[in-house]
Amino acid sequence: MSPRELVILGTASAVPTRQRNHNGYFLRWGSSGILFDPGEGSQRQMSCAGISAHDINQVCITHFHGDHCLGLPGIVQRIARDGVPHEVTVAYPAAGEQYYQRLRWASEFHPTDVIRPHALEGAEPPAFGQPRMTALPLLHSVPVYGYRLADPDGVHMHADELAAIGVTGPRVGQLKQQGHLRLDSGRTIELGDFSTPSRGASLAFVMDTGWCDNAIALASGADTLVIEATFLSAEEHIAARYRHLTARQAGRIASLAGAGRLVLTHFSQRYGLGGMQAFEDEARGEFTGPIHIARDLDVIPL
Numbered sequence: 001m002s003p004r005e006l007v008i009l010g011t012a013s014a015v016p017t018r019q020r021n022h023n024g025y026f027l028r029w030g031s032s033g034i035l036f037d038p039g040e041g042s043q044r045q046m047s048c049a050g051i052s053a054h055d056i057n058q059v060c061i062t063h064f065h066g067d068h069c070l071g072l073p074g075i076v077q078r079i080a081r082d083g084v085p086h087e088v089t090v091a092y093p094a095a096g097e098q099y100y101q102r103l104r105w106a107s108e109f110h111p112t113d114v115i116r117p118h119a120l121e122g123a124e125p126p127a128f129g130q131p132r133m134t135a136l137p138l139l140h141s142v143p144v145y146g147y148r149l150a151d152p153d154g155v156h157m158h159a160d161e162l163a164a165i166g167v168t169g170p171r172v173g174q175l176k177q178q179g180h181l182r183l184d185s186g187r188t189i190e191l192g193d194f195s196t197p198s199r200g201a202s203l204a205f206v207m208d209t210g211w212c213d214n215a216i217a218l219a220s221g222a223d224t225l226v227i228e229a230t231f232l233s234a235e236e237h238i239a240a241r242y243r244h245l246t247a248r249q250a251g252r253i254a255s256l257a258g259a260g261r262l263v264l265t266h267f268s269q270r271y272g273l274g275g276m277q278a279f280e281d282e283a284r285g286e287f288t289g290p291i292h293i294a295r296d297l298d299v300i301p302l
Contacts, residue, residue: 004028004029004030004302005027005301006026006028006226006263006299006300006302007049007297007299008024008265008294008296008297009021009023009041009296010022010042011266011267011294011295011296012067012266012267013067013228013230013244013267013268014065014066014067014269015067015269019272020269021039021040021045021296022040022041022042022071023036023038023039023042023067024036024039024041024046025037025205025226026056027149028055029131030131032057032130033055033056033057034056034058034060034149035075036062037060037061037068037069038059038069038074039068039069039071040070041071049297053075053079054082056088057086057087057088057130058088058089058129058133059072059075059088061096061100062138062144062205062208063093063142063143063144063145063207064093064099064142065142068207069103072104076103077107079112079114081109081110084114085114086114087114088114088115089116089118089128089129090116090118091119091120091129091147092118092119093119093143093145094121095142097119100117104117120135120145123136131151133147133148134148134150135147136218137214138208138212138214138215140208140209140210141242141243144209146206146215146218147204148202148204148219149202149203150202150222152200153197153198153199154197154200155191155197155198156195156196158194158195158196162175165189166183167181167194175191175194178191179191201302202221202224203302204224206219206225206228206253207228208228208243208244208266209244210240210243210245211245211249211253215227215253217257218257219253219254219257219259220257221257221259222257222259224259224261224302225257226263226294227250227253227254227263227265229246229250229264229265229266230242230246230267231245231246231247231268232247233282235268235270236249247264247280247283248282248283248286250283251283251284251285251286254287255288259287262287262289262290262292263291263292263294263300264279264291265294279293280293
C-alpha cells in the first residue's frame with residue numbers, strides 16, 4: 001500500500017524563528033502529493049525531508065498572507081527546472097487572483113505549462129482534484145479557504161463467510177457491484193449480509209481563522225485535523241482581534257467535529273520550543289483524542 005503521511009515543513013506563523021520555518025505541509029496520500037501553504041523556505045525544507053518537485057500533484061493555498069504563499073514562486077520554478085511532466089493543480093481563493101499571478105510569474109525562468117490554476121469562490125466551491133478535495137471559506141482578515149480531502153466510502157467483504165457458501169473469486173466482485181447475488185441453489189444473498197461498510201480516510205486542513213462554523217464542518221468526522229493554534233488562551237483577546245485560534249479553541253473545534261486526531265501548528269513567534277506543553281495541555285482540556293504538537297520536519301503517519 002502506498003504510504004499516507006503528513007510531513008511538516010514549517011510551523012511558524014507570521015514571523016519565522018531560528019527553530020521554526022514559515023508554514024508548509026506536504027501530504028502523501030497514496031500515489032498523490034499535496035503541498036499546503038508553502039511559505040518562505042519551503043523548497044529547502046522539502047529537500048531536507050527528501051521530497052521532490054516530482055512528488056507534487058496539487059498545491060493548496062488557503063490565503064495570500066505571506067507566511068502561507070511566499071514559497072510558491074520557488075516551488076513553481078523548481079517544477080519547471082526539474083521538468084515535472086504531470087499537471088500540478090494550484091488551488092487558491094479567487095479574490096486573490098492578482099497575488100496568484102504575481103507569485104506565479106515572480107521572476108524570470110524557463111516557464112512550464114503543467115501548472116493548472118484552480119480559483120475558489122463562493123460559499124461552497126465544487127470539489128476538485130484527485131483525491132477529491134473540498135473547500136469552505138473561513139473567517140480571517142482576508143479571504144481564506146480551509147480544505148478537506150476524503151477517500152470514497154467502501155465495503156469490507158466477509159470473504160470467509162462467502163467462501164463457506166461457495167462464493168469466491170469474480171462472484172465476490174459481482175455481489176459487491178450488484179448488491180445481491182443468486183446462488184446455484186436458487187438462494188439470493190444480499191451484500192449487506194456479507195459485508196461491513198468502511199468509511200473512507202479523511203483529513204481536514206484549517207489555517208488562519210477565527211472561530212466559525214465552517215471550521216467545524218471541515219473537520220466533521222475527519223481522521224486527522226491539522227489546525228492553527230497561533231496563541232494560548234492568555235492571549236485570546238489578541239487571537240480574536242486578528243481572527244486566529246487559541247490551542248483551547250482548536251481543541252474545542254476538534255471535539256465538536258468528532259475528529260480522530262489533532263495536529264496543532266502555526267505558532268506565534270512569542271512562544272519558544274520549551275513552552276509547547278502548554279499548547280497540548282490547553283487542547284487536552286477540550287479534546288480527548290491523540291494530539292500532536294507539530295515541529296519542523298516531523299513526519300506523522302496517517
